[in-house]
Amino acid sequence: MISQVLGLVMLVYLVVAILFLMAELWSSPRLQNGARVLLWAGLGAHTAALLARWLGSYRLAVVHAAPAALAENLRLIILHAPLSNFYESLIFFAWTLPALGVISFRRYLKGYLGAGVALLACLLLAYASFGGVDSRIKPLMPALKSNWLLIHVVTAFLGYAAFALAFGAALLYLVQDRRPRASLPPVAQLDRLIYRATVLGFFLLTLGILTGAVWAETAWGRYWSWDPKETWSLITWFIYATLLHARLLKGWQGRRIAWLAVLGFMAVLFTYFGVSFLLAGLHSYLT
Amino acid sequence: MVESPASAKPKSWLWGSLTSIRLTVFLLLILAAVAVIGTVVPQNQPPGQYFMRYGEGLGGLLYHLGLARVYYSPWFLLPMGLLALNILSCLIHGLPQAFRRILRPFTPEAALALPERGKFSWPAGVDPRAHVRAVLRQELGQFRQANLSAQEIYLYERGRFRPLGPYLVHLALLLILTGGLIGKFWGLEGSLPLDQGEVAQNFQVADAQHPLDFQVRLDRFQVQFYEQDGIPKEFRSDLTFLKDGKEVARATCRVNDPVSFGGLTFYQASYGARPEGPVHLKVRHGDQDQSLELPLRRLVDLPGGQAQLMLLRVDGNLQGYGPAAQLAFREGSGHPQIFWVLQDHPELGEQPDHYRFRAEAIPFQYYSVFQVRRDPGVWWVYAGFILFLPGFYLAFLRPAARWAVVLEVAAQGGGQARLLGASPRNREDFAASLERLLEELKKGTSP
Numbered sequence: 041m042i043s044q045v046l047g048l049v050m051l052v053y054l055v056v057a058i059l060f061l062m063a064e065l066w067s068s069p070r071l072q073n074g075a076r077v078l079l080w081a082g083l084g085a086h087t088a089a090l091l092a093r094w095l096g097s098y099r100l101a102v103v104h105a106a107p108a109a110l111a112e113n114l115r116l117i118i119l120h121a122p123l124s125n126f127y128e129s130l131i132f133f134a135w136t137l138p139a140l141g142v143i144s145f146r147r148y149l150k151g152y153l154g155a156g157v158a159l160l161a162c163l164l165l166a167y168a169s170f171g172g173v174d175s176r177i178k179p180l181m182p183a184l185k186s187n188w189l190l191i192h193v194v195t196a197f198l199g200y201a202a203f204a205l206a207f208g209a210a211l212l213y214l215v216q217d218r219r220p221r222a223s224l225p226p227v228a229q230l231d232r233l234i235y236r237a238t239v240l241g242f243f244l245l246t247l248g249i250l251t252g253a254v255w256a257e258t259a260w261g262r263y264w265s266w267d268p269k270e271t272w273s274l275i276t277w278f279i280y281a282t283l284l285h286a287r288l289l290k291g292w293q294g295r296r297i298a299w300l301a302v303l304g305f306m307a308v309l310f311t312y313f314g315v316s317f318l319l320a321g322l323h324s325y326l327t
Numbered sequence: 328m329v330e331s332p333a334s335a336k337p338k339s340w341l342w343g344s345l346t347s348i349r350l351t352v353f354l355l356l357i358l359a360a361v362a363v364i365g366t367v368v369p370q371n372q373p374p375g376q377y378f379m380r381y382g383e384g385l386g387g388l389l390y391h392l393g394l395a396r397v398y399y400s401p402w403f404l405l406p407m408g409l410l411a412l413n414i415l416s417c418l419i420h421g422l423p424q425a426f427r428r429i430l431r432p433f434t435p436e437a438a439l440a441l442p443e444r445g446k447f448s449w450p451a452g453v454d455p456r457a458h459v460r461a462v463l464r465q466e467l468g469q470f471r472q473a474n475l476s477a478q479e480i481y482l483y484e485r486g487r488f489r490p491l492g493p494y495l496v497h498l499a500l501l502l503i504l505t506g507g508l509i510g511k512f513w514g515l516e517g518s519l520p521l522d523q524g525e526v527a528q529n530f531q532v533a534d535a536q537h538p539l540d541f542q543v544r545l546d547r548f549q550v551q552f553y554e555q556d557g558i559p560k561e562f563r564s565d566l567t568f569l570k571d572g573k574e575v576a577r578a579t580c581r582v583n584d585p586v587s588f589g590g591l592t593f594y595q596a597s598y599g600a601r602p603e604g605p606v607h608l609k610v611r612h613g614d615q616d617q618s619l620e621l622p623l624r625r626l627v628d629l630p631g632g633q634a635q636l637m638l639l640r641v642d643g644n645l646q647g648y649g650p651a652a653q654l655a656f657r658e659g660s661g662h663p664q665i666f667w668v669l670q671d672h673p674e675l676g677e678q679p680d681h682y683r684f685r686a687e688a689i690p691f692q693y694y695s696v697f698q699v700r701r702d703p704g705v706w707w708v709y710a711g712f713i714l715f716l717p718g719f720y721l722a723f724l725r726p727a728a729r730w731a732v733v734l735e736v737a738a739q740g741g742g743q744a745r746l747l748g749a750s751p752r753n754r755e756d757f758a759a760s761l762e763r764l765l766e767e768l769k770k771g772t773s774p
Contacts, residue, residue: 104553104560179553182561182582232755239723246719250712259583261516261594261698263708264507266398268366278359282352288752289348307359319366 042096043175045089046131046165052082053138053162060155064223072150079149079158083138090135093122097177104179115187123193124184126316127168127175132193133312134164136201144240145205148233152224156208188255196248196273200308202241203280207305209233210298217295231293234301242280249273268319272311279304345416354410361406365397411504414497425490433484435473438731441747445765451740459732459744462767466760467730479734486727495718499711506707514702518596521545522694526569530699541589542569546577548695550598550643557647562598564695580697594698600643603690606652608636608668611683618687621654634658634682639665641691648672650689656682726753728760732768744768 063071393400517532645651
């Protein structure tokens with residue numbers, strides 16, 4: 041049932057992307073509005089699917105150990121947020137993109153950028169469904185049984201989503217800068233969007249790293265182990281720190297900032313996918 | 328790193344470089360590059376691994392250059408130290424000025440010195456005050472009013488403490504680095520494997536035994552598995568701490584739930600199984616069945632004498648299939664063959680040709696492995712984490728802005744007003760507010 045809903049959501053995102061593109065090409069506000077409404081609908085169904093998975097995961101846990109008190113029950117609910125394996129992280133990452141888009145960057149979420157967000161969400165869902173990713177709900181291994189799991193994963197992925205937005209804006213910037221087109225947003229607006237999304241992403245990534253460190257301290261007695269995922273998140277952090285400093289204090293703007301945003305997102309992708317597949321480490325339960 | 332102030336004294340070359348943002352950007356990129364090396368080259372392996380993987384020449388080079396422990400080598404520590412120095416210099420350089428700036432009150436005089444952003448006027452017989460107040464309250468928020476001889480000034484200030492933000496963030500980073508250093512020099516980290524019933528007086532730090540100033544006994548170790556998958560559900564150790572043979576405290580140590588005693592913290596790190604005596608095997612070769620007892624790591628001749636067998640290790644629950652023994656088998660001078668034999672599932676697993684091994688009994692006992700640690704730097708690190716949050720909020724999410732509306736009433740009635748304001752590092756929002764403000768202000772006052 042959940043996977044059918046997610047398949048539908050995937051199609052909806054695809055249609056949204058096409059509608060946004062068509063709205064842009066024919067400069068039609070009606071199509072634009074239609075795409076937005078449809079995006080909200082897709083996001084709603086996506087949210088419902090996430091919650092259903094959460095419920096399923098919780099039910100499975102109750103079978104293993106029925107909670108006695110309310111506090112214990114609450115903890116069990118928090119622990120079984122659907123964020124504990126690669127499949128679930130893909131579904132959640134796909135959710136954060138349109139969610140962050142409609143919450144924090146509503147004004148920008150249209151045209152090519154809107155299409156890009158919807159398309160990326162669609163691709164992530166497609167990968168989760170058809171990429172041979174194990175979609176079974178698995179019981180939690182002991183190291184994952186921590187209240188930090190929820191906040192750590194949520195902040196990290198929201199950060200990734202913000203960086204994805206900055207990346208999209210940076211690509212548009214580079215296109216627009218080379219061959220300006222009236223149909224694309226003006227460069228000044230894109231430059232600003234890159235900066236804003238980066239600030240938000242940087243804050244969330246930092247929170248993700250900090251919560252991960254506190255968790256690692258209680259789980260393994262080490263807040264930092266130079267695990268590949270940790271290291272790559274730090275590399276990503278260095279790159280975006282460079283971007284912020286270059287822009288705020290050296291007055292860099294435009295192309296150079298856009299290229300840094302592209303580089304940063306490459307590091308994000310490697311932190312998420314590359315580390316899981318190419319480098320073994322403490323986070324390897326993700327695969 | 329920090330906004331460069333217009334200092335009167337020319338900076339020396341060294342101080343100028345240390346406080347330069349160029350150095351910061353350079354160091355950040357270097358650190359990123361070195362960190363990449365650390366994830367590509369496997370870390371903390373014995374030298375032989377590097378020779379095997381990269382060959383004699385390159386492997387030796389990697390090892391001797393310190394790239395096998397890159398995060399503890401000068402390649403990483405030097406730029407990191409320089410970055411810390413860079414941050415510290417910027418703090419020393421800019422913090423006093425930031426303090427002066429936030430302590431400088433927003434007086435009418437300061438307001439009049441702000442750049443002028445727009446003008447509007449009103450004819451005789453109109454009193455613009457009520458309208459101006461309403462607009463300011465709605466568009467900006469709470470404002471103050473001051474009267475100079477011929478002028479009436481409305482003052483609005485926001486984000487006064489913003490200049491502190493970047494300094495708090497960088498102070499937080501310094502605290503975290505300090506915590507790391509403290510942990511490195513005054514911390515202690517080791518591991519302690521314990522059998523059930525065993526009492527430990529030492530634990531393993533690097534290659535040496537480090538004495539505990541108390542004893543710790545593992546009363547009971549339990550591991551539970553999920554029914555499917557064989558994933559461990561929970562493992563826990565019941566510990567008793569003793570001093571001079573007397574019980575002082577009891578505690579249960581679980582994953583994500585460490586136990587502290589006597590200045591050390593015990594983390595449930597992992598567990599293992601060790602054989603409690605020889606594994607009993609049935610060997611079928613051709614149509615002959617024979618029994619065999621296999622002690623740990625001892626070469627045993629198989630009946631017939633053509634082949635040899637060795638017990639390498641045991642596992643309490645191999646992938647959810649129950650107890651298993653790992654064996655090495657060699658026939659004549661052929662290559663050794665390594666395989667698992669499962670006690671409850673004799674049908675599983677590949678075995679050497681012409682032989683069939685069945686485990687009758689795999690006696691084993693679990694042991695518990697603890698990470699034992701003392702790190703006085705952790706609180707510095709956490710202090711840094713906590714300080715980072717308000718710092719980031721002030722620096723990025725609380726843009727500073729100062730606005731002033733100066734009303735001048737002419738002697739013959741009517742008058743004009745000037746809108747002044749500034750918002751460093753927030754041009755776009757400022758421009759948008761300016762446009763709105765001016766429009767609203769003009770709406771109700773222009774003739």
